[in-house]
Amino acid sequence: MxxxxxxxxxxxxxxxxxxxxxxxxxxxxxxxxxxxxxxxxxxxxxxxxxxxxxxxxxxxxxxxxxxxxxxxxxxxxxxxxxxxxxxxxxxxxxxxxxxxxxxxxxxxxxxxxxxxxxxxxxxxxxxxxxxxxxxxxxxxxxxxxTEPMAVGEHAVAQAPLTPQTVALVIGCGPVGLSVIAALKARGIGPVIAADFNPHRRQAAEALGADVVLDPGQHSPHERWEALDVPATLASYSAAQLMGRAIRDAVVFECVGVPGMLQQLIEKSPPTAKIIVVGVCMESDTIEPSLAINKQLSLNFVFGYSPEEFAATLHDIAHGTRDxxxxxxxxxxxxxxxxxxxxxxxxxxxxxxxxxxxxx
The missing domain is CATH 3.90.180.10 (Medium-chain alcohol dehydrogenases, catalytic domain)
Known part of the structure; x- marks a missing residue:
């Protein structure tokens, strides 16, 4: 053959x-x-x-x-x-x-x-x-x-999502796009998507991302406060003391390059959950003290289960996952x-x- x-x-x-x-x-x-x-x-x-x-x-x-x-x-x-x-x-x-x-x-x-x-x-x-x-x-x-979309299904299934979740997807290649599709299939929103590539941003918008940004022009982290997510420790403490409504943030890292984790630790809002989907093949450095002070969670995910694979095929075949x-x-x-x-x-x-x- x-x-x-x-x-x-x-x-x-x-x-x-x-x-x-x-x-x-x-x-x-x-x-x-x-x-x-x-x-x-x-x-x-x-x-x-x-x-x-x-x-x-x-x-x-x-x-x-x-x-x-x-x-x-x-x-x-x-x-x-x-x-x-x-x-x-x-x-x-x-x-x-x-x-x-x-x-x-x-x-x-x-x-x-x-x-x-x-x-x-x-x-x-x-x-x-x-x-x-x-x-x-x-x-x-x-x-x-089915296979690449199941990767996003698994990543989203591992995330602590609630009706109040604001999701940020960093990187809109196939992995990031599969995450966006899985988020929107669950009715999660708003979903912010960021990528330098205009073709990938267009695909993210077509899949239902609510806010699509070029990070070279606008930082996606500038949007947190407007979406009721305290962006800093000071803002978070003030919101708690005032009894202000607080939405939770889940960030999906779908790039996998050195320095990205540290950048997200620095920029993500307090108590954010960072789901690491991008596969970085090199050694990397982070400053744990920043993550500790902000009470961030890092969750590394990989692959999918047979059940998630089958569910993804069903969703694609029945038009609920484009x-x-x-x-x-x-x-x-x-x-x-x-x-x-x-x-x-x-x-x-x-x-x-x-x-x-x-x-």
Whole structure:
């Protein structure tokens, strides 16, 4: 089969051996697969990513010096099954799945595995038990965005939201946009969104963000007081003494660059809850005393549960979670390398999809 393969730090088109489903596994045809920000980083720094994952107690199965086929945001079509399968979903059924499969060494991430090629290949092996049928006539392109949108669903599910919450989303790439969509699906507002990129600000507005700002022109932290959130310790103390109504602030950090946490600790209002969704791959420095004085909470989140993944698919399929503002087009195998460059360049593209069956 044909695939786009990470070989060293290059993306190359090549032939791979046909995958064979094992016990409890399905063989599927990839219809379309999104390019994730983690793929962009992994192209050049996969060894660093694996090192950090292992230090956290994660998988020991991926060798970054060997070939890897990326792609974990996919929609596929069932072709066949391995032994021991129920075969409930008939061949031809369109499916999505949490990108995991079980090999001899245990659970592996499809798309970050030497054994299980991801969605940049024409065919994949997935666990039958994790397959979800795409419902309600949803097209493959939107179904493939279940995975990245589930990241926002999980981040918002971990936040202490109330009807009085004012939410601030820093960074409106795919992760930040998925957070905005999950917030608006819960009726949270106002939601403030900040990004330097005008195309991403436009997408944030389309997803329902109530206030959309260019942080190069206006600090999003200037809005707190007008929204009944005391912006400083002095204002907070005065509001408490006067019995003034106080709204709570939840800040979603969706950028993941050094210095961002310290900036949010300095600028966020007292008692704010900071949900860290952006993945910073470098060492960083914060001043804990500032966070202590302001009684801030830092909550680091990652991934999603199978239940959150399924709920996200349902919401997309039934029109309660819009993914259209994220979609920037589809490329074939020959366009993947250029798509990586475009997405890394901070231009108009937000989410590009790969059709591995197209040259």
């Amino acid at each position: 044909k695939a786009v393969i990470r070989r060293g730090t290059q993306l190359v088109e090549d032939e791979l051996a046909e995958p064979v489903p094992g016990e409890g596994q399905a063989l599927v045809k990839t219809l379309v697969c999104g390019i994730c920000g983690s793929d962009l980083h992994a192209l050049h720094y996969l060894d660093h990513m694996i090192g950090l994952t292992r230090r956290a107690g994660g998988m020991e199965t991926l060798d970054p010096t060997k070939d890897v086929v990326f792609g974990h945001e996919f929609c596929a079509e069932v072709l066949d099954y391995g032994p021991g399968c129920a075969g409930t979903l008939k061949p031809g059924t369109r499916v999505v799945s949490v990108p995991a499969a079980f090999g001899p060494a245990g659970s592996e991430l499809v798309g970050y595995s030497n054994l299980f090629p991801g969605g940049f290949a024409e065919r994949m092996v997935l666990q039958e038990a994790l397959l979800l049928e795409v419902p309600n006539g949803l097209d493959a392109e939107r179904a493939a965005l 993914v259209t503002p994220l979609m920037s087009g589809t490329v074939g195998r020959s366009g993947v390398a250029d798509a990586f460059k475009a997405l890394s360049g901070g231009g108009a593209q937000i989410k590009l999809l790969v059709d591995p069956g197209q040259a």
